[in-house]
Amino acid sequence: MPKIVDKDAKRKEILRAAMRVFAEKGVTETKMADVARAAGIGKGTIYEYFQSREQLFQSAFEYLLRKIKAMMVSQIDESLSPPEKIRTGFLAYLDVTTMQIEDFAEILLDFWAYAIRNKDNADNITLDIRNRYQEFRDLTIPILEEGIQKGIFKPHNTEFVASAIIAAGDGLLLQWMADKHHFDLKATAETILNIILEGITNHSNDD
Amino acid sequence: MPKIVDKDAKRKEILRAAMRVFAEKGVTETKMADVARAAGIGKGTIYEYFQSREQLFQSAFEYLLRKIKAMMVSQIDESLSPPEKIRTGFLAYLDVTTMQIEDFAEILLDFWAYAIRNKDNADNITLDIRNRYQEFRDLTIPILEEGIQKGIFKPHNTEFVASAIIAAGDGLLLQWMADKHHFDLKATAETILNIILEGITNHSNDD
Amino acid sequence: MPKIVDKDAKRKEILRAAMRVFAEKGVTETKMADVARAAGIGKGTIYEYFQSREQLFQSAFEYLLRKIKAMMVSQIDESLSPPEKIRTGFLAYLDVTTMQIEDFAEILLDFWAYAIRNKDNADNITLDIRNRYQEFRDLTIPILEEGIQKGIFKPHNTEFVASAIIAAGDGLLLQWMADKHHFDLKATAETILNIILEGITNHSNDD
Amino acid sequence: MPKIVDKDAKRKEILRAAMRVFAEKGVTETKMADVARAAGIGKGTIYEYFQSREQLFQSAFEYLLRKIKAMMVSQIDESLSPPEKIRTGFLAYLDVTTMQIEDFAEILLDFWAYAIRNKDNADNITLDIRNRYQEFRDLTIPILEEGIQKGIFKPHNTEFVASAIIAAGDGLLLQWMADKHHFDLKATAETILNIILEGITNHSNDD
DNA sequence: GATGAATGAGCATTCATTCAT
DNA sequence: GATGAATGAATGCTCATTCAT
Incomplete structure (x- = not known):
């Protein structure tokens, strides 16, 4: 009778260990041995769960993106008004990337660099950075449309505005x-949110 | 008498060759041999002009940043109105990073990743990514202040707004x-510029 | 479960292979690839057992010195008379450095050159050539003192004589x-041993 | 009309510069560029006077040996008694190798290592370390023979004793x-000289 | 003659991956 | 399944030597 192991659980454990190391030393500087040590397993064992370093990296990317999106979606309550949804989603994005113990943001940059570099030969559709951005836009556009429809937002090109909002977040x-200790992320986020929301709000019926 | 060489010119030549390769394959994937081949020189020759791979990379970074800033400054004419200055600077930033043959943008991402990863042990002040952002803010803030003073812009925290504008650009x-061919950079840039400028413009005297 | 290896045994195997190559081509001319080939292993494997070429070399030095001293000590029987101890130790030194398969003597010269060149920054006390010579003196001086005490040797400065004996050996x-085939090591050794022992023997009670 | 240069003088200048560097950093660590800098000339110029690094090194070796021997010969006055000649020659050897500004001794060790390593393929007879030792013996043996003939020395195998004397010096x-500051070269030299001379002196006619 | 810019063969070292146990 | 010992391809860098000026 073979030892019963929850393969998926162990895979995720390794993934989280990998992300911790990626965050700490950077993807380029991370050796397979570092990951093994961080996961408390042998080097060879990683290869039982991931085909290669590349695949481990891609899986971490995927995991991270999935987590970010899930977090955002879970925060955007259907009962909120469109501006509140934008604000909530925007802040959730910054929250999840800056507050998590795995130090998502540090990794995100390596991921971006990788994804953009490999956008054309992404064998995995989940990784295609173009799809990623499209997903984020597809999350934002319906909210903008809802706002326009309800007369809260001025009519505007929702694709461009969605892109602009995402751009501001990134x-x-x-x-x-670049400067975690001195850059006031919260205040600057509020500033840009106010400007954007102010910019798309319909003031014509303010009287 | 030995061969006479314009050391500075050759150094720049190598630098440009390096940037071409960096852009094409990514910094991480670029080997010294690649740079040598691209520059049409021997491997050893690179080391006559740069102490190490690291230094070559840093020099390229420096060169790129200097060029971007110079281009922006040269475009922001003193005779322009504050909103026009913001618009001009913003578009110049996108222009220089996306239009140059060296394919600045691709490299920029590797540079960001590198700079952020090494922000604490930057032995070279020019490279410190915090200084970089501060410089861009210092370029933007006076324009915002000028606009406020002239009553064109509403009073606002110029530091936060400057950061927001830079964030939008990045x-x-x-x-x-992520998707050069389909992303409409120009239109999205105009959209966000309009939103931001609209957001900070003083409408109180609109009657 | 992974392959079980006697790390110490393998380390020694590599060390002996390295010494064989050192002896054959000289330390300076020995490449890591040569050592690997001689040991019948891959280049990378050496680094599993030694941190660097330098450390491999130092370990070989250490091993050699330890072996020489052990051999000498084992030969100097406590029951021997002081002159016999001197003779035995002296000949043992020459024996072990000239008779061993590893061709100790050839390596010894490289080691001397290295040790003397690096005497001031010896991070490893075992390697400090000054300690080495002191050890050999500390082996010799008690024998001389014993001889003086027993009246077999004339009173003399034991430190200087010990140094002289060691000098003769080296x-x-x-x-x-310089000329293994023609230089009569044995006969010259006997000659100098006789001269030295004759020189320090107490003849006053010869009647 | 070509610049008139004393080729031999310049060659010697380079040689002396090379020896200075050899002494300071060790032969292995000495780069051609170091020699050029020390000689105040261009790297290429060395090759006008020496065919290769190897040849430069061999020439330095040769120069050193010639100088040592000349110094010894010049000191051994014909009017001295055999024991005085031995003593004078012995001390002259130590003197010239330890007192000269070029720090002869440090280089000597590198030379020995090199010479012994290459004794079989010495293309230059001057360099053959076997010849070197033979020369020193040929300098010593006649003195010993003179001493025997005059009844000052006991009959002995002059070859072996000559070798022994040389061995003591080396x-x-x-x-x-190994320890320039603490090793009392002078005193130990006197000790061994006394022992050796005592050992070969003919005491039979002491009455 | 003199030079030093250019070169590339050569080498120590790293590390992802394999596979015998 | 798990492991880590073994591996060798890959790469940054050095430096003796060349040769155009």
Whole structure:
């Protein structure tokens, strides 16, 4: 009778260990031996769960993206007004990437660099960075449309505005990563949120 | 008498060759042999002009940043109105990073990843990513202040807004890099510029 | 369960292979690839047992010195008379350095050159050539003192005489290495031993 | 009209510069560029005077040996008694190798290592370490024979004793090099000289 | 003659991956 | 299933030597 192991659980354990090391030393600097040590297993064992270093990295990327999206979706309550949904989703994105113990943001940058570099030969559709951004837009656009329909937002090109919102989020992350201790992420996030929401709000019926 | 060589010119030549390769294959994947081949010189020759791979990389980074800033500064004409200055600077940033033959944007991402990873032990102040962002803010803040003073912009925290504008620029670059062919950088840039400028413009005297 | 290996045994195996190559081509000319080939292993494997080429070399040095001293000590029987101890130790030194398959003497010269060149920054006390010579003196001086005390040797500065005896041994090795086939090491050793012992023997009670 | 240069003088200048560097950093660590810098000339110029690094090294060796021997010969005055000649020659050897600014002794060790390693394929007879030792013996043996003939020395195998004397000198040098500051070269030299001379002196006619 | 810029063969070392146990 | 010892391809860098000027 073979030892019964929850393969999926162990796989996830290794993944989390890998992400911890990725976050700490950077993807490039992370050796398979580091991951093994962090996971408390032997080097060879990693290969029982991942075909290669590349695949381990891609799985970590996938896991991270899935987690970010899930977190955002879970926060955007259907009962909220469109502006509140935008605000909540925006802040959730920053939250999940900056507050998690795995130090998501640090890894995210390595992931971006990798994804953009390999966008054309992504064998895995989940990894295609183009799909990633499209997903985020597809999360945002319906909210904008809802707002327009309800007369809360001015009519506008929802695709461009969605892209702009996402851009603002990513750009803030970048500056925060550059100087975590001094950059006031929260305040700057509020500033840009207010500007954007102010910019798309329909004031015509304010009287 | 030995061969006379314009050391500075040759150094720059190598630098440009290196940046071409960095752009094409990514910094991590670039071997010294690749750079040598691209520059049409021997491997050893690189070391006559740069102490190490690391230094070559840092020099490229420096060169790129200097070029971006110079381009922006040269475009922001003193005779322009504050909103026009913001618009011009913003577009110049996107222009220089996306239009140059060296394919600046691709490299920029590797640079960011590197700079953020090494922000604490940056032995070279020019490279410290925190200084970089501060410089960009210092370029933007006076324009915002000028606008406020002239009553064109509403009073606002210029530091936060400057950060927000920079964030928008970086975030747009990221999405454009992810999908150069389909992402409409120009239109999205205009969208966000309009939203931001609209958001900070003083409408109180609109009657 | 992984392959079980006697790490210490393998380490020694590599060390002996390294010494064989050192002896054959000289330390400076020995490449890591040569050692690997001689040991019948892959290049990378050496690094599983030694941190660096330098450390491999130092370990070989250490091993050699330990072996020489052990051999000498084992030969100097406590029941021997002081002159016999001197003779035995002296000849043992020459024996072990000239008779061993590893061709100790050839390596010894490289070691000397290395040790003397690095005497001031010896991070390893075992390697400090000054300690080495002191050890040999500390082996010799008690024998001289015993001889003086028993009235067999004339009173003399035991430190200087010990150094002289050691010098004679090293100098003989040098000449032997220069011309192994023609230099009569044995006879010259006997000659100098006789001269030295004659020189320190107490003849006052010869009547 | 070509610049008139004393080729021999310049060659010697380079040689002396090379020896200075050899002494300071060790032969192995000395780069051609170091020699050029020390000689105040260009790297390429060395090759106008020496065919290769190897040849430069061999020439330095040759120069050193020639100088040592010349110094010894010049000191051994014909009017001295055989024991005084032995003593004078012995001390001259130690003197010239330890007192010269070029720090002869340090180089000597590298030379020995090199010479012994290459004794069989010495293309230059001057360098053959076997010849070197033979020369020193040929300098010593006639003195011993003179002493025997004059009845000052006991009859003995002059070849062996000559070798023994030379061995003592080399061995002392080795210990001195290992610990220049604490090893009392002079006193130990006197000790061994006394022992050797005492050992070969003819006491039969002491009455 | 003199030079030093250019070169590339050569080498120590790293590390993802394999596989015998 | 798990392991880590073994491996060798890959790479940054050095430096003796060359040769155009």
